[in-house]
Amino acid sequence: MKPAGFIMKVDRLGRVVIPKPIRNKYELNTDDALEVFIDDNGFFLKKYVKTCAFCGKDENLTDFKDKVVCEDCLKELKGL
Numbered sequence: 001m002k003p004a005g006f007i008m009k010v011d012r013l014g015r016v017v018i019p020k021p022i023r024n025k026y027e028l029n030t031d032d033a034l035e036v037f038i039d040d041n042g043f044f045l046k047k048y049v050k051t052c053a054f055c056g057k058d059e060n061l062t063d064f065k066d067k068v069v070c071e072d073c074l075k076e077l078k079g080l
């Protein structure tokens with residue numbers, strides 16, 4: 001990771017505003033979800049894209065209990 005050239009302050013409720021150039025570059029829109037990743041050096045945020053828990057596809061998804069499953073994997077599971 002490298003510095004992006006922005007310094008943001010955390011407000012009293014713990015919120016930060018993601019600078020517009022970053023929102024534009026990563027196509028972040030209102031109500032999009034972000035996923036937090038951490039390591040020993042800190043954390044970073046990444047736009048959260050739902051993917052199938054089994055194959056990683058991001059199309060034709062269904063919520064199944066606490067997992068996300070694609071149509072193809074769901075068919076396969078039903079055949080077990």
Ligand SMILES: [Zn+2]
Pocket residue numbers: 052053054055056057069070071072073074
């Ligand atoms: Zn799948």
